[in-house]
Amino acid sequence: MDAAPTPIRARPLVATIGPVGWARANLFSSWASTAVTLVLGYVILRAVTGLFDWAVLNAIWSVPYNDKGIPDTSVCQTNSAQGACWAVIADKYRLILFGRYPFAEQWRPFICVLLFIGLYIVSAMRRFWRKELALIWAATLTLIGILMWGGVFGLTAVPNDYWGGLPITLILATFGIALAFPLAILVALGRRSTGMPAVKMLCVGYVELIRGVPLISVLFMASVMFPLFMPPGINIDKLLRAQIAVILFAAAYLAEVVRGGLQALPRGQAEAADALGLNYWKKTFLIILPQALRLVIPPLVNTFIGFFKDTSLVLIIGLFDLLTMGKVALSDPPWQSFSTEVYITLGLIYIAFCFAMSKYSRGLERELGQAQRR
Amino acid sequence: MAETVTDPRLSGGRLAPKRDIRLSWSDPLLRSIVWQVVIIGVVVAIGWYLITNTHQNLASRRIATGFGFLDRVAGIPIGESLIPYDPAIHTYGRALWIGVLNTLRVAVVGVVLATVLGTVIGIGRLSRNWLVAKLTAFYVETIRDLPLLLQLLFWYTILQGLPGPKQAIRFGDVAFLSNRGFRYPTLNWEAAHEAAVAAGLIGLAVTWIWARHARRRQTLTGIRPPVWPAALAGAVIFPMVVWAVMGAPMAFEVPVLRGFNFQGGGTVSPEYFALLTGLVTYTAGYIAEIVRSGIQAVPQGQWEAAGALGLRRGQVLRQIVLPQALRVIIPPMTSQYLNLAKNSSLAVAIGYQDIVSLANTTLNQTGQAIEGIAVIMAVFLTISLSISLFMNWYNAHIALVER
Numbered sequence: 001m002d003a004a005p006t007p008i009r010a011r012p013l014v015a016t017i018g019p020v021g022w023a024r025a026n027l028f029s030s031w032a033s034t035a036v037t038l039v040l041g042y043v044i045l046r047a048v049t050g051l052f053d054w055a056v057l058n059a060i061w062s063v064p065y066n067d068k069g070i071p072d073t074s075v076c077q078t079n080s081a082q083g084a085c086w087a088v089i090a091d092k093y094r095l096i097l098f099g100r101y102p103f104a105e106q107w108r109p110f111i112c113v114l115l116f117i118g119l120y121i122v123s124a125m126r127r128f129w130r131k132e133l134a135l136i137w138a139a140t141l142t143l144i145g146i147l148m149w150g151g152v153f154g155l156t157a158v159p160n161d162y163w164g165g166l167p168i169t170l171i172l173a174t175f176g177i178a179l180a181f182p183l184a185i186l187v188a189l190g191r192r193s194t195g196m197p198a199v200k201m202l203c204v205g206y207v208e209l210i211r212g213v214p215l216i217s218v219l220f221m222a223s224v225m226f227p228l229f230m231p232p233g234i235n236i237d238k239l240l241r242a243q244i245a246v247i248l249f250a251a252a253y254l255a256e257v258v259r260g261g262l263q264a265l266p267r268g269q270a271e272a273a274d275a276l277g278l279n280y281w282k283k284t285f286l287i288i289l290p291q292a293l294r295l296v297i298p299p300l301v302n303t304f305i306g307f308f309k310d311t312s313l314v315l316i317i318g319l320f321d322l323l324t325m326g327k328v329a330l331s332d333p334p335w336q337s338f339s340t341e342v343y344i345t346l347g348l349i350y351i352a353f354c355f356a357m358s359k360y361s362r363g364l365e366r367e368l369g370q371a372q373r374r
Numbered sequence: 375m376a377e378t379v380t381d382p383r384l385s386g387g388r389l390a391p392k393r394d395i396r397l398s399w400s401d402p403l404l405r406s407i408v409w410q411v412v413i414i415g416v417v418v419a420i421g422w423y424l425i426t427n428t429h430q431n432l433a434s435r436r437i438a439t440g441f442g443f444l445d446r447v448a449g450i451p452i453g454e455s456l457i458p459y460d461p462a463i464h465t466y467g468r469a470l471w472i473g474v475l476n477t478l479r480v481a482v483v484g485v486v487l488a489t490v491l492g493t494v495i496g497i498g499r500l501s502r503n504w505l506v507a508k509l510t511a512f513y514v515e516t517i518r519d520l521p522l523l524l525q526l527l528f529w530y531t532i533l534q535g536l537p538g539p540k541q542a543i544r545f546g547d548v549a550f551l552s553n554r555g556f557r558y559p560t561l562n563w564e565a566a567h568e569a570a571v572a573a574g575l576i577g578l579a580v581t582w583i584w585a586r587h588a589r590r591r592q593t594l595t596g597i598r599p600p601v602w603p604a605a606l607a608g609a610v611i612f613p614m615v616v617w618a619v620m621g622a623p624m625a626f627e628v629p630v631l632r633g634f635n636f637q638g639g640g641t642v643s644p645e646y647f648a649l650l651t652g653l654v655t656y657t658a659g660y661i662a663e664i665v666r667s668g669i670q671a672v673p674q675g676q677w678e679a680a681g682a683l684g685l686r687r688g689q690v691l692r693q694i695v696l697p698q699a700l701r702v703i704i705p706p707m708t709s710q711y712l713n714l715a716k717n718s719s720l721a722v723a724i725g726y727q728d729i730v731s732l733a734n735t736t737l738n739q740t741g742q743a744i745e746g747i748a749v750i751m752a753v754f755l756t757i758s759l760s761i762s763l764f765m766n767w768y769n770a771h772i773a774l775v776e777r
Binding site: 026033036041195196197198209212213214215216217220224225305310315323327340346347350351354355 | 414427432515532716719723751755
């Protein structure tokens with residue numbers, strides 16, 4: 001056995017395999033590539049070490065408070081060129097996350113945030129993609145409403161002027177999408193209808209009008225025109241007005257997404273349903289929609305990400321969402337000059353939500369794409 | 375085509391016999407008419423209800439409807455304007471028009487810059503250099519996960535954190551960057567410059583005619599006469615000669631620090647700069663993805679065939695792949711341009727006076743809420759429609775001519 005001659009085989013050149021080979025192929029394949037790698041590498045190295053120094057090594061994590069409870073930020077001020085002042089976050093995180101919600105009751109918005117996240121995770125799992133999902137959504141959203149408002153089951157009532165921070169962002173985006181969805185399906189069906197030209201024109205007009213104007217103009221409309229629309233004496237509060245605006249706005253975009261799904265479905269499905277003698281609503285709800293909506297889940301998630309980010313626009317009409325609370329925290333005199341730290345923290349929260357969702361949507365797209373290609 | 379089987383209902387001979395509407399719920403025609411009447415009726419009723427309420431409310435608040443306020447003196451101070459404006463004499467109409475121009479100023483420049491930056495980043499994502507590919511991917515991922523408004527506020531804070539005019543960052547004592555914006559020298563415009571620009575336009579026209587001639591020669595003989603000498607002579611040397619003959623004036627107005635701020639020269643305000651930076655970097659993230667997927671949609675065989683013909687990688691990209699990718703790229707690009715134009719309305723959050731900001735001030739001053747919102751919507755619908763029409767025309771222009 002030992003005597004068996006080892007086969008004579010030239011070892012591959014060191015420079016073509018392993019890390020060295022990889023680097024030669026991907027970093028130093030030509031003169032230009034080498035130059036780019038060196039310059040970029042230097043810049044990235046400087047940026048990363050600089051950021052690390054600023055955000056971690058030279059950062060200040062807490063500041064002393066005087067006996068009136070006012071923070072003394074002089075250490076941070078002198079250090080501001082070298083390091084971050086994370087003490088602003090330590091001081092203000094409750095305000096940024098939950099707004100002016102009564103301090104002792106802030107466990108309620110906290111549970112709501114967890115419920116929202118749980119709802120997203122459940123909706124992301126394929127085994128829950130059934131009609132019952134609508135029930136889960138309805139139940140969770142009701143529960144969130146009860147928790148936030150209170151007034152029943154021994155919870156103190158908290159009027160929504162006091163809501164703020166992350167729950168507002170999540171509420172506007174999630175309720176917006178959830179309530180816009182049925183409307184969007186109707187509009188998409190109306191736009192696709194062949195026998196009802198008047199309804200079709202109505203739907204086309206609605207979708208194109210809303211998609212042609214910026215969200216901020218619809219929000220302005222909600223904040224200054226809705227009070228004029230209502231009969232005298234009836235006053236809708238600010239949050240509800242903004243919520244209605246987001247719903248109307250989202251419905252137009254979702255309608256286009258749903259229409260994409262309806263168009264992608266082979267005509268044979270509708271024709272087969274017709275041949276079976278199903279009427280329009282049975283055909284739509286039993287045959288067409290269950291298949292069409294499955295097709296549009298990835299673009300639906302992308303639309304949701306868009307609206308999650310766009311809810312930050314309510315800052316302009318004076319609602320206290322996550323971004324507005326960041327600005328409110330910064331209006332406190334001792335912390336005024338530490339906006340970078342606050343914006344970075346807000347950015348990380350937004351990135352955490354959006355990145356998870358977009359990664360999920362891309363994975364789903366690939367999976368569904370593979371299933372179709374087979 | 376897919377429609378090889380003709381629908382018997384469409385061919386004239388076998389048309390179904392015409393019949394009248396039956397007064398029965400099982401008649402589809404009657405049913406659709408009833409449904410339409412009901413739906414339109416409900417919508418009209420809601421609209422009517424809202425309009426009556428609005429009328430009552432306006433009457434009780436003593437607000438007159440109509441656009442008469444446009445002729446009244448505005449009294450809104452406006453920081454930057456492309457046309458002369460004085461709050462003491464000019465009207466709301468002019469103020470709103472300045473808003474439209476300001477919106478267009480940021481949207482047009484933004485679209486051009488975002489396209490350039492997005493294309494560079496999109497191509498960078500496909501780079502064979504690992505570092506470039508990863509860095510651009512990181513950029514695209516991060517920038518798209520952050521709300522635009524947060525980015526705008528961030529940029530604006532950074533610009534406001536710059537030193538004041540006295541400690542401004544200097545660029546060779548002619549341009550200055552401070553928290554009052556970017557000040558740069560401007561050319562004193564004279565007749566010679568106008569003549570040079572006119573000469574340049576003539577030169578470009580000549581170059582274009584020569585290029586067409588060259589293309590025709592190429593299709594006829596296979597040899598392409600060089601175009602660059604014509605371009606150099608017509609568009610560069612000729613205007614310079616004209617300028618030199620007319621005395622070669624070249625005087626700049628350099629900004630000078632007087633008191634607390636600079637005088638003279640041109641200004642880019644911090645608001646405009648922050649808005650433009652935010653819009654461009656944000657939209658470029660989306661455009662990069664469109665460009666990348668467009669390039670990847672071109673079959674690999676095109677690269678290989680072009681390589682076999684001996685073209686370099688850059689040449690293949692420019693002359694073979696990008697023209698084909700363009701057909702995939704244009705439709706989603708159109709919607710990004712629309713988004714950029716609409717997102718420019720976020721200007722109101724950082725105090726750049728675009729149409730939304732000025733219309734908002736107007737409606738707060740006059741109480742003309744409906745008219746103010748109508749102006750905003752009309753302006754954006756016009757902009758959106760113009761972009762759509764132009765891009766559709768361009769799309770049809772570059773589409774494959776199928777026989």
